[in-house]
Amino acid sequence: MRRMAPCLWFLLSLAACMVPNPTQPVVSGAGQHMSTEWRRQHPVSADSFAVKFPVVRTGILHGKIRYILMERHSTPTVSVRVSFPCGVSAEPLNAAGIARVTGYMLRSGGNASRSASLSRELGMYGATLEASIGRDEAGIDVWVPTEGLLPTLELISGVLSRPSFDDELAQQVRAEVVAEADRHAQGTSSASSRARALLYGEQHAYGRLLSGNSDSVRKLTLVDVAGFYDRCFRPEHALVIIAGDIDQKQVEREVSRVFSDWDMGTSAPPDAEPPATAQRPPSSRGRPQVVVQDAPDAKAITISMAFGLPGERSTDWPAAIALVRIAAGLKSSRLNFELREKRSWTYGVSAAVTPHPDKGDVVFALEIASATNVGDALSVILELFGSLSSVGPTRAELRTAVKTLVFDTAWDLETNSGATKRVADLVSGGVHVDVLSSEVDALSHLRVADTTEVAERYFDPSRAVIVVRGPETAIMEQLKRANLVPVVK
Numbered sequence: 001m002r003r004m005a006p007c008l009w010f011l012l013s014l015a016a017c018m019v020p021n022p023t024q025p026v027v028s029g030a031g032q033h034m035s036t037e038w039r040r041q042h043p044v045s046a047d048s049f050a051v052k053f054p055v056v057r058t059g060i061l062h063g064k065i066r067y068i069l070m071e072r073h074s075t076p077t078v079s080v081r082v083s084f085p086c087g088v089s090a091e092p093l094n095a096a097g098i099a100r101v102t103g104y105m106l107r108s109g110g111n112a113s114r115s116a117s118l119s120r121e122l123g124m125y126g127a128t129l130e131a132s133i134g135r136d137e138a139g140i141d142v143w144v145p146t147e148g149l150l151p152t153l154e155l156i157s158g159v160l161s162r163p164s165f166d167d168e169l170a171q172q173v174r175a176e177v178v179a180e181a182d183r184h185a186q187g188t189s190s191a192s193s194r195a196r197a198l199l200y201g202e203q204h205a206y207g208r209l210l211s212g213n214s215d216s217v218r219k220l221t222l223v224d225v226a227g228f229y230d231r232c233f234r235p236e237h238a239l240v241i242i243a244g245d246i247d248q249k250q251v252e253r254e255v256s257r258v259f260s261d262w263d264m265g266t267s268a269p270p271d272a273e274p275p276a277t278a279q280r281p282p283s284s285r286g287r288p289q290v291v292v293q294d295a296p297d298a299k300a301i302t303i304s305m306a307f308g309l310p311g312e313r314s315t316d317w318p319a320a321i322a323l324v325r326i327a328a329g330l331k332s333s334r335l336n337f338e339l340r341e342k343r344s345w346t347y348g349v350s351a352a353v354t355p356h357p358d359k360g361d362v363v364f365a366l367e368i369a370s371a372t373n374v375g376d377a378l379s380v381i382l383e384l385f386g387s388l389s390s391v392g393p394t395r396a397e398l399r400t401a402v403k404t405l406v407f408d409t410a411w412d413l414e415t416n417s418g419a420t421k422r423v424a425d426l427v428s429g430g431v432h433v434d435v436l437s438s439e440v441d442a443l444s445h446l447r448v449a450d451t452t453e454v455a456e457r458y459f460d461p462s463r464a465v466i467v468v469r470g471p472e473t474a475i476m477e478q479l480k481r482a483n484l485v486p487v488v489k
Contacts, residue, residue, distance in 0.1 A: 051406060051409055051410040051413065051437075051440050052410070052413065052414075053413065053436060053437050054070035054071070054072060054243070054413060054419060055070065055071060056068060056069070056070055056423075056433050057069045057070075057071070057248050059248070059251070059252060061240060061251070061252070061255060061256040061259050062256045062257070062259055062260045062262075064235065064236075064259070064260075064262060065235055065238050065239075065240055065259050065262065066238070066239050066240070067239070067240040067241070067242060067251065067255075068239065068240075068241045068242070068423060068427070068433070069242045069243075069246075069248055069251055070242070070243040070244075070416075070419050070420075070423070071244075071246065071247055071248070072243055072244050072245065072416060072419075073245050074245075075244075075245065075416075076145055076146040076147070076245050077143065077144065077145055077146060077244050077245060077416060078143075078144055078145075078146055078149050078242065078243070078244030078245055078246055078416065079141070079142065079143050079242070079243050079244055079415075079416035079417040079419070079420050080141070080142045080144075080149075080153065080156075080240065080241070080242050080420070081139045081140070081141050081142075081240075081241040081420040081421065081424050082139065082140045082142075082156070082160060082238055082239075082240055082241075083137055083138070083139045083238065083239045083240075083241060083424045083427070083428060084137065084138045084139070084232055084233050084234075084237055084238055084239075085136065085137060085232070085237055085428055086099060086137075086138050086228075086231075086232030086233060086237070087099055087133055087134045087135045087136045087137050087138055087205075087428075088133070088134070088135050088136075088205045088206075088208055088210055089135055089136050089205035089206070090205075090231075090232055091205065091208075091212075091228075093203055094216070095212075095216060095220060095224055095228070096208055096209075096212035096213055096216040096217075097177055097181060097211055097212020097213065097216050097217040097220065098212070098217075098220055098224055098225065098228045099133050099138055099228070099232075100133045100177050100180075100210065100211055100212065101170075101173055101174060101177050101217060101220055101225060102138075102225050102228050102229050102232075102233070103131040103132075103133045103138050103140070104131055104173045104176065104177065105163070105165055105169055105170065105173050105225060106131060106140060106159060106160060106163055106229075106233070107129055107130060107131035107140065108169055108172075108173065109159055109163075109169075110159055110162075110163030110164050110165050110166075110169070111163075111164055111165060111166035111168070111169050112166055112168035112169040112172070113166075114159075114164075115169060118155060118159065121151075121155055122152065122155065124148075125144055125145070125147075125148030125151055125152050126144060126145050126148055127142060127143065127144035127145075127148055127152040128142070128143045128144075129141070129142055129156065132421070133210060134210070134425070134428075135205065135206060135210070135354060136356070136428050137424055137425070137428030138232070138233070139421070139424055140156065140160065141417065141420070141421075142156055143416070143417055146244065146245040146246065149246065149255075150254055150255070150258060153255060153258045153259075154258050157258050157259055157261075157262070160233065160238075160262075161235065161261065161262050161263065163229065165222055165225055165226055165229075166222075167222055170220075170221075170222055170225065174217055174218065174220060177211055177212065177217050178214045178217050178218060180211040181209060181211040181212055181213055181214045181217055182214050184209050184210075184211055185209070185213070185214070186295075186298075188302050188304060188350070188365040188366075188367060189209060190209075190293065190302075190469060191293060191302045191303070191304035191365065191467040191468070191469040192304040192306070192352065192363040192365050192467075193207060193208060193209050194207075194291065194293060194304070194467045194469075195291075195304045195305065195306035195363055195465050195466070195467045196306055196354070196361060196363060198289065198291065198306070198465040198467070199306050199308055199361055199465055200361075206354060206361070235259075235262040235263065238262075239424075239427060239428075240255075240259070241420045241423050241424055241427075242255070242420070243416040243417075243419040243420050243423075244416040287461070287462060287483075287484060287485070288305075288382070288461050288462060288463070288464035288465065288466050288484075289464070289465045289466065289487075290466045290467075290468065290479060290484045290485065290486040290487065291465070291466070291467050291468070291486060291487050292467075292468050292469075292472055292475050292476065292479070292486045292487070293467060293468070293469040293470075294471070294472035295469050295470055295471065296471050296472070298469060298470045298471065300367040300368060300369050300470070301367065301368045301369075301370075301371055301374050301468065301469070301470035301474075301475065302365065302366075302367050302368075302467075302468070302469040302470065303365070303366050303367075303368065303374070303377065303378065303381075303466065303467075303468055303469075304363050304364070304365045304466070304467045304469075305363065305364045305365075305381065305464050305465070305466045306361055306362070306363045306364075306464065306465045306466075306467075307361065307362055307458055307459055307463060307464055307465075308359060308360070308361055308458065308463065309321075309324075309353070309355075309359070309360035309361055309362055309458060310359070310360065310454075310458065311355075311356055311357045311358040311359050311360055312355050312356065312357050312360070312426075312435060312439075313357050313358065313435075315442070316454045316457070316458070317360075317439070317442075318439055318442040318443045318446060319446055319450055319451045319453075319454035319455075320360075320454055320458055321353065321405060322393075322398060322401040322402060322405060322443065322446060322451060323388065323393065323401075323451060323454065323455050323458075323459060324351050324353055324362050325351075325400075325401040325404060325405060326388070326393045326397045326398070326400075326401045327351065327364065327384070327385070327388060327459070328349040328350065328351040328364050329350075329351045329404075330400070330401075330404060331348075332400065333349070334384050334388070334397075335349040335364065335366075335381065335384060336348055336349050338380050338384060339366065339377060339380065339381075343373075343380075345368050345369075345370075345373045345376075345377055346366045346367060346368050346369075346377075347367070348366070349364055349365070349366045350364070350365050350366070351363070351364050351365075352365070355425070357430050364381075371470060371471065371474035371475065371478060372478070374468065374470075374474075374475060374478035374479070374482075375477075375478035375479060375480070375481035375482040376481070376482075378466070378468075378478075378479070378482040378484065379481075379482045382461045382482070385459055385460070385461045385464070386460075386461050388455050388459055389455045389456050389459045389460045389461070390456065391452070392448055392449075392451055392452025392455055393448060393451055393452070393455070394448070395448055398446060398448055398451055402443045402444065402446060405443055406440055406443060406444070409422075409436065409439075409440055413436075422436070466484075468486070
């Protein structure tokens with residue numbers, strides 16, 4: 001009986017909990033009435049969704065350094081990006097990866113002893129510090145609560161203006177970048193870079209991996225890093241982009257003081273390689289250029305397909321990025337539906353767009369587990385792009401693509417760090433910030449007929465460059481089935 005007492009006590013307690021309290025409204029439970037008032041509240045229609053563009057102010061810090069400010073007082077935080085025009089496109093041909101090595105060393109304080117103290121001091125202010133190296137721009141990013149902004153910027157200003165590189169940190173960073181380069185040299189990254197190289201030219205910066213190649217990175221010396229820093233990370237080339245809980249008076253009075261000791265020079269910005277040959281002319285045979293990368297030990301077959309795109313300044317740009325979204329980038333997009341949902345040949349198809357004011361590109365990439373499906377997959381891909389370039393998208397596809405693109409823009413601008421990154425991408429390419437609002441407006445007014453014309457100009461399969469990476473023997477047999485004549489490299 002004593003053993004049963006705890007069980008009885010538990011059952012009685014449970015029964016008591018199940019008795020409804022007459023003073024409380026009943027909201028749930030089996031067989032009980034549940035309020036459905038929430039069903040009367042319809043969600044906001046996507047058609048009425050509006051992007052909140054930040055108010056952008058510009059000026060000069062201490063009469064020296066340009067800045068862009070976006071005031072956002074909803075949260076007590078600030079994001080700052082110190083942007084330099086020195087991405088991969090500014091690297092010497094014999095020093096691939098030096099932009100990333102230099103940026104990572106600056107992120108870590110420049111030398112090993114300073115790296116540890118910098119981490120501790122940033123932690124005191126709740127700040128985070130990152131380095132982002134792109135094709136045309138390098139950025140040092142800081143996120144910090146408002147109260148810790150000024151002391152954090154003083155730390156960053158000291159690192160950027162007086163880095164004092166040492167070999168101990170250089171060895172650590174080289175090892176990190178070599179690991180990245182080796183990882184990117186496999187799979188979709190390798191094939192995608194190869195496809196871009198065929199679009200722009202073998203030695204063009206846009207065809208290189210952002211992390212460079214491991215052989216080049218291992219050979220970099222402190223003299224190389226210091227030289228690249230002196231040429232590219234100059235105060236006269238810097239642009240400070242600020243978003244968050246700070247006003248223009250504070251920027252020009254307090255933030256300006258932080259950067260007052262930067263030694264300004266008069267050097268010109270580093271030369272970058274413009275993507276002048278981004279669009280491949282249509283093949284006389286009406287078929288794309290196909291290159292096979294022999295990788296006998298590859299665990300999956302990688303297919304990367306590159307097209308040239310118009311530049312961000314072009315009136316064709318909004319339609320072009322909508323077409324990219326229609327082809328891939330959504331679960332319901334054409335390539336994902338046909339290759340993943342319908343045939344289960346791949347986990348998904350990605351689309352990586354490289355924007356530029358004058359010429360851009362997109363690379364569609366996927367991995368296929370079985371070589372026996374490669375020929376059929378390529379046939380499906382070419383058929384889909386043939387249909388897209390000749391018939392164009394449906395109205396429903398265009399509507400969905402536009403909504404998601406507008407939402408992505410709104411999402412980027414919703415956070416301080418997203419806003420600074422989006423603005424840096426535009427300004428580094430010489431595009432005015434106002435292009436964001438004009439792009440959204442153009443997207444909202446896209447017509448199927450206009451989009452079809454752009455699809456015909458840029459997405460004809462004969463303009464494509466395709467790189468297939470995997471065991472050469474198995475791939476060659478599959479390409480014959482798809483009536484494609486490859487080149488092995």
